Amino acid sequence: MSAGHTAVTTTPAPDATVAAAEPVIVCETPQDECGVRDVLDRLGDKWSVYVVVELASGVRRFKELQRAIPANISQRMLTLTVRRLERDGLVKRTVYPTVPPQVEYELTDLGHSLTHLVKALADWSIAHRPAIATARSAWDTAHAEPTAGN
């Protein structure tokens, strides 16, 4: 990580020329920030990941999905989520003209490829969760309200 060791000597202004060491992430279109936003817009919402994770295990019906998702997702949110995923070609929706109607959802190949990404996210999260928790409580302590004799 670059030798830049925050000069502790009263340096009035450190050499700004130290920056830019390793271009870990190289973007062809900086304005677009590689398009990471595309994925994040897809996964960033509150429910998409749950649906993808559940669907990663196999075909599911609407109600099955709703009951499989931890927090109680409303039909509205589930509908919106699967529609978005369907629109982007991540999920395939199959309607059986029966009575009562039956609809099945499953991941497409594209959706399955996303699964690996989600796995990576989960691995990172699990691996560094303790570190984050520690940093967080440390920060909270340091920035505790100086209101009273706290």
Place this chain on the structure above:
Amino acid sequence: MSAGHTAVTTTPAPDATVAAAEPVIVCETPQDECGVRDVLDRLGDKWSVYVVVELASGVRRFKELQRAIPANISQRMLTLTVRRLERDGLVKRTVYPTVPPQVEYELTDLGHSLTHLVKALADWSIAHRPAIATARSAWDTAHAEPTAGN
């Protein structure tokens, strides 16, 4: 989850028994969905990724960050974003007691490890962007408003 497979007997539809094939994602705590949400809550907001990407190249000052980010981020948003990242131990903030004040931001080791994840997201996004664009326009066409002779 449990094996609860809602009685399929009355269903005249397809073989629902096909489901559940490969457990691509295995969670220890299903209620928490592996904790992917942790990462997403961090990266899901509109600006965090930009900051991480920029900081991946080296140390940056507040103003440098603000100018490096494509869309015009407000001071407020940049402040909130770096604060959050700092709180989670992803970013290190160094203040130089000079006049005028100077503050530098840099990724911590934890932050750098996140960089790889962002890289993976970017790669996936770039690789599948065409497929998504295609699926999306196809969906839009199929679901076009039947209002008029469009």
Place this chain on the structure above:
DNA sequence: CCGTATCCAACTAGATACTG
């Protein structure tokens, strides 16, 4: 059973002005 529509609460983000 599956999905849509409407209304409403909460949060996020932007603009602006002001302080150390």
Place this chain on the structure above:
DNA sequence: CAGTATCTAGTTGGATACGG
């Protein structure tokens, strides 16, 4: 330069009721 405070607008998410 760096950061905070305030106020406002846009978006997301949830509850409920209703339609196919």
